[in-house]
Amino acid sequence: MGTNSQSTTVMATEGDVPAPAQFSDDTAVCIVSVKGLKENWQRWSSEHQEYQKNNPFSHDTRPSVVVPQRGQDDYGRPLQGSMTEQRGKDAHTHISKEVQELCEVIRSIGEPRHKDLDASSSNGKAITVEFGKLFEHYVTISNKLVGILLRARKQRLVDFEGEMLWQGQDNHVVITLL
Structure with missing residues (x-):
């Protein structure tokens, strides 16, 4: 009878996930696959790189987005349909x-x-x-x-x-x- 709960992490290899071993009621089992972690990290990395391409404050910007110049109608205004535009309308x-x-x-x-x-x-x-x-x-x-x-x-x-x-x-x- 333990009052402290124990947490156990079982790491699996690239293959199938093995069946967890038997533990007492107060022990939590968390099964994590290395392949799943790698895929999640790759997905996040790709999304972040795409985001940084459009971020004007990033050193990784590419001139893929046309920025309005001074004197144009949409200069100094948020992008149409953006959350910033909606917040401005609400305010x-x-x-x-x-x-x-x-x-x-x-x-x-x-x-x-x-x-x-x-x-x-x-x-x-x-x-x-x-x-x-x-x-x-x-x-x-x-x-x-x-x-x-x-x-x-x-x-x-x-x-x-x-x-x-x-x-x-x-x-x-x-x-x-x-």
Whole structure:
């Protein structure tokens, strides 16, 4: 009665695998053929060599893949159908949802104010909120408020003074929902 389990490896030659010897219940038997190990290693080696031929950071690169040059439409973009392209699309969708959520929060906590006469709005009213108030309400939703505000301003959904907003010093900056 042993409490320690024992592991035994039986190596076989290139021929058939012999029948394992009888062992007690607490002994594990693992039968490995040398031929199988060699074939697995060869397969992995061949796959790795093919991968390295297409790897631009490898010293074993071959110019078999046409790389887009600066000025072409697909320059700086991932390959069509690749996992990188899919991750980029997923990230774009996620950020778009966060920008929409930000606009809804501004709409719900903001106050309607009259715009100046040069405003492009037809009714002359806009919804505004101070950054400090928005930060207090939005902090439980996301920790990326300033980045999402910058993205929303780039998409011309909101407007505010300055390039960057800092909590504390910019609490009274007015954010306008366009």
